[in-house]
Structures are given as C-alpha cells and as structure tokens.
Amino acid sequence: MKKSVTIQLIRESDTPLYIQLFWHLKRLIEEGVFDGNERLPSIRKMAGDLEVNNITVVNAYKLLEKEGLAYSRIGSGTYVCSGGHDRHDLERPGAVRNGVQIDGGGETHVKPGVINFASSTPDPELFPVEHFKMLINRVLDRDRGNAFGYHEIQGYQPLRQAVCEYLRSYSIEACVDNIQVISGAQQGIDVVSKALIDFGDCVFVESPTYRGAIEAFRSRGARIVDIPMEEDGIDLEELERKLPVYRPRLIYIIPNFQNPTGWSYSEYKKKKVLELIKGYNTYVVEDDFLSELGYTRRKFAPLKVMDREERVIYIKSFSKIFMPGLRLGFMVIPEGLWNRILSAKHVSDISTSGLLQRTFELYLRDNLWVRHVSYMKEIYSGRYEMFIKAVEKHFPRAVYYKDPEGGLHLWFKLPEGYFAGEFYNRCLKRNILITPGSLFHTSNTDDSHFRMSFAAVAPERIEQGVIAVAGVLKEYLAEEPFFPYRTDGYSPFV
Amino acid sequence: MKKSVTIQLIRESDTPLYIQLFWHLKRLIEEGVFDGNERLPSIRKMAGDLEVNNITVVNAYKLLEKEGLAYSRIGSGTYVCSGGHDRHDLERPGAVRNGVQIDGGGETHVKPGVINFASSTPDPELFPVEHFKMLINRVLDRDRGNAFGYHEIQGYQPLRQAVCEYLRSYSIEACVDNIQVISGAQQGIDVVSKALIDFGDCVFVESPTYRGAIEAFRSRGARIVDIPMEEDGIDLEELERKLPVYRPRLIYIIPNFQNPTGWSYSEYKKKKVLELIKGYNTYVVEDDFLSELGYTRRKFAPLKVMDREERVIYIKSFSKIFMPGLRLGFMVIPEGLWNRILSAKHVSDISTSGLLQRTFELYLRDNLWVRHVSYMKEIYSGRYEMFIKAVEKHFPRAVYYKDPEGGLHLWFKLPEGYFAGEFYNRCLKRNILITPGSLFHTSNTDDSHFRMSFAAVAPERIEQGVIAVAGVLKEYLAEEPFFPYRTDGYSPFV
Secondary structure, eight states: OOSOOOOOOOTTSSSOHHHHHHHHHHHHHHTTSSOTTOBOOOHHHHHHHHTOOHHHHHHHHHHHHHTTSEEEETTTEEEEOTTSSSSOOTTSTTEEETTEEEOTTSOEEEOTTOEEOSOOOOOGGGSOHHHHHHHHHHHHHHHGGGGGSOOOTTOOHHHHHHHHHHHHTTTOOOOGGGEEEESSHHHHHHHHHHHHOOTTOEEEEEESOOHHHHHHHHHTTOEEEEEEEETTEEOHHHHHHHHHHHOOSEEEEOOSSOTTTOOOOOHHHHHHHHHHTTTSSOEEEEEESSTTOBOSSOOOOOGGGGOSSSOEEEEEEOTTTSOGGGOOEEEEOOGGGHHHHHHHHHHHHSSOOHHHHHHHHHHHHTTHHHHHHHHHHHHHHHHHHHHHHHHHHHSOTTSBOOOOSBSSEEEEEOOTTOOHHHHHHHHHHTTEEOEEGGGGSSSTTOOSEEEEEOSSSOHHHHHHHHHHHHHHHHHHHTSOOOOOOOSSSOOOOO | OOSOOOOOOOTTSSSOHHHHHHHHHHHHHHTTSSOTTOBOOOHHHHHHHHTOOHHHHHHHHHHHHHTTSEEEETTTEEEEOTTSSSSOOTTSTTEEETTEEEOTTSOEEEOTTOEEOSOOOOOGGGSOHHHHHHHHHHHHHHHGGGGGSOOOTTOOHHHHHHHHHHHHTTTOOOOGGGEEEESSHHHHHHHHHHHHOOTTOEEEEEESOOHHHHHHHHHTTOEEEEEEEETTEEOHHHHHHHHHHHOOSEEEEOOSSOTTTOOOOOHHHHHHHHHHTTTSSOEEEEEESSTTOBOSSOOOOOGGGGOSSSOEEEEEEOTTTSOGGGOOEEEEOOGGGHHHHHHHHHHHHSSOOHHHHHHHHHHHHTTHHHHHHHHHHHHHHHHHHHHHHHHHHHSOTTSBOOOOSBSSEEEEEOOTTOOHHHHHHHHHHTTEEOEEGGGGSSSTTOOSEEEEEOSSSOHHHHHHHHHHHHHHHHHHHTSOOOOOOOSSSOOOOO
16 A cells, blocks of 8 residues: 555454445545545555455445545546545535635635636625615614514514515415525525434435535435436436335425536426325425526426425525525425424524514515516626627537526536546636536546536626636647546456 | 224334334324323233233333433323424424413513513613614625625634634633634534534433433434533533443533523533543533623633633523524634534535624624623623522522522422422413423423523513412412322333
C-alpha cells in the first residue's frame, strides 16, 4: 500500500473479515488518511497484503460504496468519495474551493469576477425588498409582541388559509388542516423523513436528483434506490419492477423542471406513477420548486392535482422564485399523516418564525405574490432564451442537451471518454463555475453530465459566459478521449 | 378481554411469540383501539386467552414500555400511554384539550380566562418590539436583497463574531468557527442528534427532563437511559455506574434551572461530570435556556466554562429571555465536530433566516441584549418573589418543593398516594393550568410531581392563582390517599 497504514484483522473474531476491513477503511477515510478521489489499493494488492481472499476485499469495497464512502469505475478500481472524510471539499455543504463555496444543492457563494453558472438563485437585486419591508412594518404595528410569541406548530392559521386560496388557482384542493408551514423546502424533506422513514426503510429517488434530499434520507438510515430519470419523467418500467421488490416507504420526485436535469414528467407518466403505487403502502413526495416557470405553451401542473387517493405529499419551496434566505415554504399533507408530521415538525424547530409567516400572509393576500411570480417569469424566460440561443450557437454538437421549455437549468452530456469532474476543474481555472453531475447522484458513478443554470448570470454576461464555457469544452474535446480499461483483467463490480 | 379484539399468534413462525404479540398490541394502540391510560388486560388473563406462557406477555408488555407506548404501575398493571396513538391528546405536541393547546415542552396556547401556570413563555407585551423593528428597518435599508439571499450554513459571520464577544462576558472562549447559528434550541438538539446519534446508540438524559429533547433522541432511534436528577445536579453514582455499561454517545443536561425541576448543578457536580466522562467517547450537550436568571447571590455559570477537553456542546436558547417566536439561537461546537454539525444543519434547513440573523447581530452589538436581559431579570425576579411568598403562605405543607433561587418554575411533589395527572385534571376544571410531571419522563412512570411556572402570569394574578391552586390541592389531599395493591399477587415489573 502506498501509505504506511496498518490494518489488522482478527481472524478469530465473530465479526466477518470483510466487515472488519470495512470498518478499518471507513475510519481511515473519515480521518482523511485517504484523499478524496484517491484510488484504493486494487483488490489483488489488498487481498495479498492482508492475506485474505479477494472476495473479502470485494465485499468490503462494496460496503464502502453502499455507505457512500467510495465509488467504482468499471475496470479501473475503487475510489474514495471526496465527501467521505471530515474535511472541506467540493461535495460537502459549505465546502470552499478556490474561493468558491458550494452546498449540496449546487448553491454557491462566489468571489467577484467568477461567472456563475452553478447557482440557481436569483440575483438579490430582483428580490421584492421594498414591498416586504412595508409589510413587515405593517405586521409589527398591527401585532406587536404577538408576532414573536410561540406560533402554532402547524403554522400561523391565516397564512395556512391564504395558502389554501392560492393553491386553488393551481387546482389543488386543500383545507387549512392539510397545510404544514415549514422553514423552507429542505426542512420539508427532513420533516417528512422523520415522520415516515425508520432505519433500514427504503426510499426511491430519481437518478440524478437533488443532493439535499439524498442527504436527508441517508441521515435517517434509509436504503436509497435509484430509478433512472428520463426526458419525460421517471423510468416507469424500472419503477414497476422495483416496487414489489423494495416496497419503498417514500418515492421522492420533482415532476416539473427537475433538479438537475430540468426535465418534466409527461401527463401520462404522472398518471402512471400514481397508478403503479396503488396497493403499496408508499407515499410520493413531490418537490415543487419551479413549476410556475414554463416558458412555452405547455402546461406544467403539479402531480398533486391528480392525487385522488391522498398519496402525494406536496412540498412547495419559494426559494428560487421568491427569496431563498427567507426560509419559508409549506407542505400539503394527506390526512392520515397529520399527526406524525406535526410531531416531526415540533421535534425539528417547534415552529417557523412567526414574523415571517405573518408578513408572508399579507404578501399572498395583497396579490403581491402573483405579480412577483409573473415578474420573475419574465426575467427568467428572457435569460432562458438568451442562454439557449448562445448554447445553440457556440457549443460543440457533440455535447447533448434537451430543451426543458422552462425552469432554470440545462443538463449537458459529454461524449464518451470525457469526464464532467475534469471539465469542472478546467472551467474553474478560467473563473467559470458549472456543476458537475456527480453532485446529484447517490454514488459518484456518473461523471458524464454537468448542469448549467442561467438564474444568477446577468443578461449582459450570458453570451460571453457561454462562449467562455464553449472555449473550454472545445479545448477539452480536442484531446483524445480516455477509455478506462481493465488493469488486472478482473472487474469485481458487475 | 374487554374489547372484542382478536389477536392471532403464529406458533410456527420464526418471530418469537412475544414479538408477535408486541406488534399486535402496538398496532391496536396506534389505531386507538385502546384508549390513553386504559389498563391492558392482566398478564394472567392475556396469557390465558392466548394460551401462551405468562412470560411471553410480560416480555411483550416490557417492549411496549420500552417503545414508550405503555407504562406500568407496580402491582397495578400495565397502562396505555396517552401519547401512544395517533389522536390528539395531552401528551402530543399540538394537542388540544378543553380549549388548551400543550406542546411537548409544556408550552401552551390558552383560551382567555385560564390562569396559566404551565407556560414558561413571557408575556408578548414584554418583548422589545420597538427596538427590534428599528433594527429590522436598519438592516433592510443597509443590506437590501442581500438580507434575503442564501446565508452561510454556519451562520452570518458578523453575528457569529458578535456571539463570540458576548460569550466572553460569560468566560466562554470561542472563535467564529466554533459557533453554529440555529433556528432555536430545539433545532440545536435535533442537529446534534443528527450529527452524532445513529440507530441504537445510547443517550443519557436527566430524569425528569425536557420532553422535546427526548423526542429528538427517540426520533433518531436512540436508546434513552435515565439518570436521576437530584437537587444539586445529576446523580453522580448512577452516572458513574452506567457510563461503562452503556457507553453513551451523548449526555443531555440542563445544568442551570433545569426543566422541569428548576434545580441547578453545584460547582462540584459540574466538575465531576466532566471528570467522569473522560476516556469515554461521549459528548455532553448543555442546554442553556435560563442561566442568566439567578435571583440570589449564587453564581450560575454554564458548564461550558469548565470545558477544557472540548467535550461540551453548548446550546443557547433566547426563547425564554428574549422572544420565543423569533426562532434563533446558537451552539458552541467542539472543533472535532464542526463538519458533522455543518452537514446536519444543512440537511435540516440549509440555513437560518438571514434577515433575523442580521437584525439580531445589531441587537447584540448595540448592547440592547444586555439591557434587555437585565430588564427581564428584574421582571421575573419580582414574579418569583411573589410566587414563592404566595406558595409558602397558601400551599399545604405536605406538598414539597425546593427553592431554585432563579429560573422560571417550581417543581412540586405530592404526598404518596396522590397523582399529578389527577390533580392536573382537577385544576383544569377550575380553569387553572399546571403541567403534570409525567410530561417530562421517558416513560410515564412518575406521576407524583407537577411543575408550575410563574413566567406567564401577570403579577396581579399570581397570588390569586396560587390561592386557587392551593384550594384544589387542599380538596384533593382531604381525600383518602390511593395505594395501588396487587390484583393477582404477581408483579412482573420488578
């Protein structure tokens, strides 16, 4: 072994050798003895050094993968995930690299001068601060100290009422008891996980998907099963095949302008998902963070609209369309889950800030919300058109994407033999930020995609930015592709 | 069995009979077939009906107790916990009973006319709304949209800086990297649980203790072990004895003005706790929600002050002294845990509201905080004196309490043969709210204590309220005490 690390296995122990080896390696990874993306010793080498069977090492490596500590490239070996140890790195929330901070959802805090195609957060200058300030003052003058007392766990009743009325415009029928106010959509995912997932329960996710959701499920000890995301929604065949095998507790999906692909479910697939889950004791968690942002004539209705059997937990985020730092959102909860969700919310933070709830209630009531959404839609659709046009004009044809007809990002596929992690690094050197696709996977096996968002780039910099990215792309694609080959004629990960 | 419920056990199954019986009963309790506080059939009756061994039933009942679904009274039998099923009742957060809503911590939303000795939340009229409003406007004018952008997961840096300076006045040394901003202390407990507790890990708690903490640990699948709380702090002998047996991951304590007892640790016990845990891979979680509120000359320093080995996670709440609905607090985190806490916070809600963080930063900097604390201390110490005086004057001597010298509540012990649950009900009928002690236990075995807080009762109503409670007390104590006796000569729970 490259590093002088001693691993001692106890042969007479009750614990199988591969488990012992797993624990040793886990510790070494967590202590940072192995670097992120460092290749672990080959199966043969490790087995030889430790005088154990190849299969012992194979099993230990597989466990590391399952735990999200390592990933494999077929034929090339097993690598340490960069998120596996306790140091700052790209894939950890709050990670800082080259002056760039990236969180699990691809959100970024960037030094000036960087062209940021990674963030899908709007420019703070677009926030409706003036209106919000006026309403905060109205609330404080009206409610005085009551704005800061404990609030109902479920949420401030008038806000829940206003939310119900707002939902009606989306054809979602809900009563105040259905509504749970949350401190942002991430908390919604966390609260649902607490309420429904016990250690060892299974959760289905689209692959790729939002990393913050994966982390929340993982934190509950869930077994996470990927279902591939296709251009018109989740892979139904896979879903149908895996449902009886895994009997998941939850299915987490983003039906409109999915993160990271930007793709949306067809009406057919939405209907079909609800049909397929019938008879299973499972709930669909619908994460709706963008469905207002369709830029063509196509309708992008929430899945919840079709939910006749009360199997959809609908989570609504305001972060991308309104203001991310507000930390406010809501969920629509099927009746059978009210109490469990209430307990989970109480355990999480007792209740959401009363001042913000009261202010947002007025914002909804005064119709400011509807006006703001159409304002944001106008801004974003303008950026979307400029972005797509620039990409069409400047990107090499070998890089594939599908026009999402809305949302905030595009999902690009590199030709075979080229890697998004490598491409990300090359962009970074030119002060350009994109998001490598591996951030959106349960394990880091897919390294062929990257995401670009046009939400945070000022219109006058969009084409210039796309040209710069295209330059890096062309340079990279001009090089020979790299096809991994088998080093030892033996691939354990089939 | 009283109710016509059929339980079928499968003798040829791999699952032991007592586990099967446990699952059946769990389902029946959760479906509400048994009422809260209903007595389960006796061991003999149940064993006879099902044609199983007594010990099978004993084990099933014990499991129910462990899961918090049932409790036993020695010699009298096993009872269903009222929190066990999915309906509104006293012990569930958000429960509404007789127009009174009680959450897990004993917080209450009360209809007018009720004398509320259950809440430890200050009157909203005492909140510094005017100052806070001024500062919010200052922040909005200064920071505009930036106040609503995504904020650092760890918290707004200038706020963390201000917190460090504030901590220095408590002799706690911390740097900005040590500080994690949280959306209230409950979230702090939840985040720490996520970061440190895996399914099956052990957590020590003081018994009795804050219910919201118990729920958070339980939600992680922790095994919760009680250590008795004494008048000068945790029972050191029990702690020393149980440490090597259970090797807990966390020890959750409230060293000053503990909830619900109001008791504080002696300097000796604080030092001793830190000594005893040496060599164990455990952390002490110090929940500090009141330590500013000492009304005598005695000093009530946080345990964190003594923490030389970086084993104390310090959680600071502002809810009781400042404004509960603000949902803001902070933690001081030992260096080795920074990244794990950061990930857990990110999973929980990404970050705390930026607007509130920025406003509170100014509140700390402008010294308004220090002034407000001394203002609240004056108010509370006045109520404390009136309350203690009234209790001394009007309560029967048979009801025991210890003067806490600070904080917001007193913890009373009824004489043997009298029950706090019953007493709670009698008070409720007179429109008086107290908190029965069983709310603060991991299982509902102790029914001899109740808590009264003087935080939310206006000074002019304190004596009148105490007289009313004393009236109910005297009436109850005038009745014959009830001593439970053995119905079948057999007590399985020894």
